[in-house]
Amino acid sequence: MEQSRGLRLILLPLPFQGHVNPMLELGNLLHAKGFSITIVHTKFNSLNPSSHPHFTFHSIPVDLSESEKAVRPISLLNAKCVEPFRECLASLLSDAEEDPVACLISDPFFHYTRSVAESFELPRILLRTGGATSLVVYAAFPLLKEKGYLPIQDARLEEPVTELSPLKVKDLPGKDNSDPESIYQLITNMANEPKASSGLIFNTFEDLEQHALATLRQETYPNIPIFPIGPFHKCDSAPSSSTGLLAEDQSCISWLNTQAPKSVVYVGFGSIAAVKEAQFLEIAWGLANSNHPFLWVVRPGLVHGSEPLPDGFLESLNGRGHIVKWAPQKEVLAHPSVAVFWTHSGWNSTLESICEGVPMICMPCFGDQMANARYVSDVWKVGVQIEHGIERAEIEGTINLLMVEKEGEEIRDRALKLMEKANLCLKEGGSSYQSLDGLVEHILSIKS
Ligand code: UDP
Numbered sequence: 479m480e481q482s483r484g485l486r487l488i489l490l491p492l493p494f495q496g497h498v499n500p501m502l503e504l505g506n507l508l509h510a511k512g513f514s515i516t517i518v519h520t521k522f523n524s525l526n527p528s529s530h531p532h533f534t535f536h537s538i539p540v541d542l543s544e545s546e547k548a549v550r551p552i553s554l555l556n557a558k559c560v561e562p563f564r565e566c567l568a569s570l571l572s573d574a575e576e577d578p579v580a581c582l583i584s585d586p587f588f589h590y591t592r593s594v595a596e597s598f599e600l601p602r603i604l605l606r607t608g609g610a611t612s613l614v615v616y617a618a619f620p621l622l623k624e625k626g627y628l629p630i631q632d633a634r635l636e637e638p639v640t641e642l643s644p645l646k647v648k649d650l651p652g653k654d655n656s657d658p659e660s661i662y663q664l665i666t667n668m669a670n671e672p673k674a675s676s677g678l679i680f681n682t683f684e685d686l687e688q689h690a691l692a693t694l695r696q697e698t699y700p701n702i703p704i705f706p707i708g709p710f711h712k713c714d715s716a717p718s719s720s721t722g723l724l725a726e727d728q729s730c731i732s733w734l735n736t737q738a739p740k741s742v743v744y745v746g747f748g749s750i751a752a753v754k755e756a757q758f759l760e761i762a763w764g765l766a767n768s769n770h771p772f773l774w775v776v777r778p779g780l781v782h783g784s785e786p787l788p789d790g791f792l793e794s795l796n797g798r799g800h801i802v803k804w805a806p807q808k809e810v811l812a813h814p815s816v817a818v819f820w821t822h823s824g825w826n827s828t829l830e831s832i833c834e835g836v837p838m839i840c841m842p843c844f845g846d847q848m849a850n851a852r853y854v855s856d857v858w859k860v861g862v863q864i865e866h867g868i869e870r871a872e873i874e875g876t877i878n879l880l881m882v883e884k885e886g887e888e889i890r891d892r893a894l895k896l897m898e899k900a901n902l903c904l905k906e907g908g909s910s911y912q913s914l915d916g917l918v919e920h921i922l923s924i925k926s
Contacts, residue, residue: 481512481922482508482511482512482513482580482918482921482922483512483513484514484577484578485512485513485514485577485578485579485580485921485922485925486513486514486515486516486576486577486578486579486580487505487508487513487514487515487516487579487580487581487582487583487921488516488517488518488567488570488579488581488582488583489501489502489504489505489515489516489517489518489582489583489584490517490518490563490582490583490584490585490588490591491517491519491525491585492552492555492585492587492588492607493519493520493522493523493524493525493555494523494749494750495722495723495748495749495750496607496748496749496750496824496825496826497585497587497607498523498525498721498723499607499711499721499826500605500607500681500708500710500826501517501583501585501605501607502517502525502529502530502533502721503681503710503711503721504583504605504679504681504707504710505517505530505533506530506710506713507707507710507713507914508917508918508921509532509533511914511918513580513921514534514576514577515530515532515533515534516533516534516535516536516570516576516579517530517533517534517535517536518536518537518538518563518566518567519535519536519537519538520537520538520540520541520555520559521537521538521539521540521541522540522541522542522547522555523723524537525721529721534576536566536570538559538562538563538566539562540555540558540559540562542554542555542558550660550664552587552664553660553664555588556587556588556589556590557590559588559590560590560593560594563590563591563594564594564597567594567598567600568598571598571600579600580601580921580922580924580925581600581601581602581603581676581921581924581925582595582600582601582602582603583602583603583604583605583679584602584603584604584605585604585605585607586604586605586606586668586669586671586672586675586678587664587668589667589668589671592671592674592675601676601924601925602675602676603675603676603677603678603679603920603921604671604672604675604677604678604679605679605680605681606672606678606679606680606681607681607825607826608825608845608846608850609680609682609687609690609825609828609829609846609849609850609853610680610682610687610690610691610694610706611687611689611690611849611850611853612825612845612846612849612850613669613690613694613698614642614690614693614694614698615642615645615650615846615849616665616666616668616669616846617669617694617698618641618642619662619665619666619669620666621641622639622641622650623662625641627639627647627650628650628652628658628662629652629658629659629662630647630648630650630652630653630658631647634647635647635648635653636648644852644856644857645849645852646852648848649848649849649851649852650848650849651665651844651845651846651848654844655844669698672698672699672702673699673701673702675702676702676703676920676924677702677703677704677705677917677920677924678694678699678702678703678704678705679705679706679707679917680704680705680706680707680708681707681708681709681710681825681826681829682706682708682709682829683706683708683709683899683900683903683909683910684706684903684909684910684913685899685900685902685903685909686832686858686896686899686900687706691704691706703916703920705913705914705916705917705920706909706910706913707910707913707914707917708829708910709829709830709832709833709900709904709910711808711830711833712833712900712901712904713904713910713914714904722804722806723749724749724777724778724803724804725803725804726804726805726806727802727803727804727805727806728806729800729802730773730800730802730805730806730809730810731806731809731810731813733773733800734773734810734813734815734816735815736797737771737815738771738815739814739815740814740815740816740817741770741771741815741817742770742771742772742773742813742815742816742817742818743765743768743770743771743772743773743817743818743819743820743839743877743881744772744773744805744810744811744816744818744819744820744836745761745765745772745773745774745775745819745820746774746775746805746807746810746819746820746821746822746827747775747777747780747821747822747841747843748821748822748824748826748827749777749824751780751822751824751843751844751847752779752780752781752782752843753780753781753782753868754781754782754783755781755782755783755784755786757868758780758781758786758787759786759788760868760869760870760873761774761868761873762787762788762791763870764868764869764870764871764872764873764874764877765799765873765877766791766794766795766799767870767873767874768873768874768877768878768881769798770798770817770877770881771798771799771815772798772799772800773799773800773801773802773805773810773816774799774800774801774802775801775802775803775804775805775807776801776802776803777803777804778803787801807827807830808830811830811831811833811834811836812834816834816836817836817837817880817881818836818837818838818839818877818880818881819831819836819837819838819839820838820839820841820877821838821839821840821841822840822841822842822843822847823838823840823841823842823847823848823850823851823854824847824850825846825850828850828854829900831861831893832858832860832893832896832897832900833897833900833901834897835893835894835896835897836893837860837861837880837886837889837890837893838854838860838861838862839861839862839863839864839876839877839880840854840855840861840862840863840864841863841864841868842863851863858892858896859888859889859892860889860892860893860896861880861889861893862876862879862880862889864876
């Protein structure tokens with residue numbers, strides 16, 4: 479710890495909620511280990527420095543128009559950030575008042591950081607904000623193409639991907655995309671990035687993704703040190719500052735306080751996933767018909783089109799439902815009234831649910847979410863998937879399966895056992911605890 483004092487780390491989060499949260503949490507962990515933390519963020523989805531007064535923030539003048547946001551935003555950000563980041567880094571490195579910079583930590587989707595770091599001879603470590611399993615899947619894309627699984631053919635959706643058991647073809651990304659090739663390219667570039675890095679950090683833990691971590695260490699990146707140090711937000715040293723791009727509605731907690739223990743279905747589909755109007759209505763009626771209390775995050779943009787909740791829908795439920803635009807999700811999942819999490823299976827949401835022992839109903843939409851959901855339902859067995867379309871009777875049945883049926887009881891028991899493992903790995907001597915110490919030593923050994 480003493481050796482890290484007086485050294486600075488520059489962190490570059492990809493400016494999307496599911497990437498920003500873990501990067502800032504990682505900053506907290508490394509700050510607690512003695513490093514100074516500088517965050518470089520874009521004008522697009524810019525961050526609020528007052529949420530982390532112990533960090534230094536530098537904004538680079540990179541924004542996306544509405545039309546740019548809709549098509550290939552990550553590729554555009556990579557192109558637009560190069561020069562502004564180079565200038566920003568030059569000024570940070572030449573500032574004699576600031577602590578010397580030990581290394582960069584960037585998101586692997588920001589591949590532009592490679593050439594910039596190299597030109598300043600700065601080591602670069604990557605934080606993969608998704609799971610290790612999904613990175614194994616992404617790294618296998620060239621093989622999956624060769625074997626004919628990709629591009630996905632509708633007739634093969636239910637077939638197993640034998641090389642990646644228990645995944646099915648429908649669990650691979652690109653299914654509903656009009657331009658799957660560009661997605662495959664983006665993902666393949668991302669999966670190649672660790673090969674040109676000084677290390678790879680994961681927000682996961684050994685006991686959860688042992689197999690995938692072993693594959694990455696032995697086969698995919700045999701020369702790159704890998705540090706699974708999650709779950710970040712449960713580490714003792716992680717202050718619980720809000721990192722939301724939207725304001726959290728605290729009425730969630732006061733409403734949950736009025737509900738019975740383990741009675742509420744929490745419904746939230748993350749920051750990007752969207753549903754069609756008809757699906758939105760099915761969700762609403764499925765929740766209403768289930769007869770269980772529910773807390774539902776209806777974020778602006780969740781519904782393609784308008785938000786067609788029938789007039790008087792909530793009133794007719796006599797307080798059994800509460801709808802907000804954005805929730806303090808970690809607090810919600812830790813609340814004793816929450817019984818089940820109906821999620822889109824983003825990696826952060828999945829991990830946050832696992833940490834609180836809350837069983838999941840998975841409704842994955844794109845990217846790594848299908849693989850995450852497959853692991854929740856078929857490997858860890860701490861949840862179930864809605865696999866046959868979003869339809870009110872299936873929703874009602876799935877909620878009841880988890881809340882009241884025997885099969886649900888077994889799933890709930892397993893979720894509690896997995897929660898214990900998530901907590902143990904962070905304790906002194908636990909795998910993530912040790913791996914974090916290993917990361918600090920590694921940074922000190924590679925520092926420029
Ligand atoms: N989140 C939140 N409030 C909400 C919905 C989501 O704080 O109402 C947070 C959630 O806790 C998680 C992140 O936003 O940390 C979403 O990340 P995830 O990987 O689950 O999904 P993404 O938004 O990237 O699809």
